[in-house]
Amino acid sequence: MSATLSNEQLTSIANEYGTPVYVYHAEKITEQFHKLQSAFRQSKSRFFYASKALTNINILKHIHALGCHVDCSSINEVKLAVLAGFEKENILYTSNGIAFSEIEEAVELGVNINIDSLSNLEKFGRKYGHSYPVGIRLRPNIMAGGHLKISTGHEKSKFGIPIEQLDNILALVEAHDIFIAGLHVHTGSEIKDVSVFMKVADIFFDLVPHFRELVYLDLGGGFKVPYREDEEGTDVPLLGEKVAEAMQRLKDAYNRDFEAWFEPGKFLVSECGYFITQVNVMKQSGNTTFAGVNSGFNHLIRPMFYESYHRIANISNPDAPIHTYTITGNICETDTFAADRQLPEVREGDLLVFYNAGAYGFEMGSNYNSRFKPAQVLVIKGQPHLIGKRDTFEDLLRNQVEITF
Numbered sequence: 001m002s003a004t005l006s007n008e009q010l011t012s013i014a015n016e017y018g019t020p021v022y023v024y025h026a027e028k029i030t031e032q033f034h035k036l037q038s039a040f041r042q043s044k045s046r047f048f049y050a051s052k053a054l055t056n057i058n059i060l061k062h063i064h065a066l067g068c069h070v071d072c073s074s075i076n077e078v079k080l081a082v083l084a085g086f087e088k089e090n091i092l093y094t095s096n097g098i099a100f101s102e103i104e105e106a107v108e109l110g111v112n113i114n115i116d117s118l119s120n121l122e123k124f125g126r127k128y129g130h131s132y133p134v135g136i137r138l139r140p141n142i143m144a145g146g147h148l149k150i151s152t153g154h155e156k157s158k159f160g161i162p163i164e165q166l167d168n169i170l171a172l173v174e175a176h177d178i179f180i181a182g183l184h185v186h187t188g189s190e191i192k193d194v195s196v197f198m199k200v201a202d203i204f205f206d207l208v209p210h211f212r213e214l215v216y217l218d219l220g221g222g223f224k225v226p227y228r229e230d231e232e233g234t235d236v237p238l239l240g241e242k243v244a245e246a247m248q249r250l251k252d253a254y255n256r257d258f259e260a261w262f263e264p265g266k267f268l269v270s271e272c273g274y275f276i277t278q279v280n281v282m283k284q285s286g287n288t289t290f291a292g293v294n295s296g297f298n299h300l301i302r303p304m305f306y307e308s309y310h311r312i313a314n315i316s317n318p319d320a321p322i323h324t325y326t327i328t329g330n331i332c333e334t335d336t337f338a339a340d341r342q343l344p345e346v347r348e349g350d351l352l353v354f355y356n357a358g359a360y361g362f363e364m365g366s367n368y369n370s371r372f373k374p375a376q377v378l379v380i381k382g383q384p385h386l387i388g389k390r391d392t393f394e395d396l397l398r399n400q401v402e403i404t405f
């Protein structure tokens with residue numbers, strides 16, 4: 001039985017904390033982590049939660065308490081992870097396009113680092129030589145993922161060191177005696193097809209003999225979760241089996257053992273999240289019925305940014321006859337959450353819930369149109385806890401400096 005929050009619970013949270021509000025369900029995160037642990041029990045696998053999906057400190061603490069590790073995409077995320085209690089050896093900083101000074105800071109904090117450019121690798125080698133183990137992020141030239149904007153491994157992608165530059169990498173490693181502890185590939189987000197990960201494993205298979213001190217092979221994140229009613233996610237148990245086979249193949253060929261590292265973001269926190277909005281305005285135009293909610297792409301940008309689909313329900317009128325609606329926001333852009341969506345009759349004042357709102361929801365939010373960022377509530381053992389306050393008017397002016405005219 002999968003952990004879910006009921007319409008009654010969501011309605012009561014909306015009444016207590018107002019809307020729009022993000023609601024997260026701790027036990028769902030736990031359930032997802034246990035799925036990973038169970039699927040990968042046959043290999044030495046480690047999971048680093050890609051914290052950029054949802055960085056609230058309480059979420060980080062919950063994930064830490066599960067025994068999961070953390071992957072960071074900026075030095076600030078590294079500092080948040082430290083604050084949340086993660087041990088330095090369980091923090092990974094997978095950088096891209098960053099200043100070398102951030103890598104220096106990460107070394108001072110003692111965390112694991114994946115470097116994604118020859119330029120930073122060279123600076124790293126000059127400064128640290130063999131003294132600090134480091135991973136390298138490679139670009140495998142594989143096209144995969146749910147949308148071009150979330151595809152990171154293809155041959156025009158900015159991410160990672162292009163694999164055809166292996167000779168340059170090896171020359172730097174040799175020149176500075178760099179301790180290469182890991183190889184990393186993240187092909188993108190929403191990778192349903194297990195064979196994409198296996199292609200990466202094949203690439204690692206060929207690369208391993210070039211690096212004598214490797215400890216880990218990092219296959220990145222991007223496990224897909226179902227967004228649509230009829231959709232399936234990545235077959236995680238199958239992936240677990242295939243990874244165990246790949247690790248065994250490496251052992252048979254080279255007599256070396258490696259840890260398999262993963263960086264799931266969405267898999268851990270997408271389904272735990274519910275975004276509750278309220279209908280401000282109903283509007284009829286030709287054949288289209290608009291339901292305008294008290295939110296917009298300032299709160300949930302995924303549908304507008306990469307055409308993603310979020311399941312929506314009218315929890316105020318669940319048993320009413322079904323009609324077709326276009327759900328829009330209140331922002332001065334065309335912020336369509338969903339076009340031609342079948343929902344039980346929608347009325348002004350109804351609560352519309354967006355599902356799978358835990359990952360890249362609040363996190364990508366902004367104050368565009370000078371609107372407040374929503375409140376955030378975490379439900380633990382049936383009890384709601386406020387973990388993020390709704391903005392107030394003062395927040396809009398917080399970093400503004402008023403000059404005298």
Ligand SMILES: *Cc1c(COP(=O)(O)O)cnc(C)c1O
Pocket residue numbers: 050052053071073094186188189190220221222223263264265266267359
């Ligand atoms: C974003 C990101 C992830 C997580 O992706 P999900 O689709 O949320 O699993 C993992 N690794 C790296 C390097 C990333 O940039």
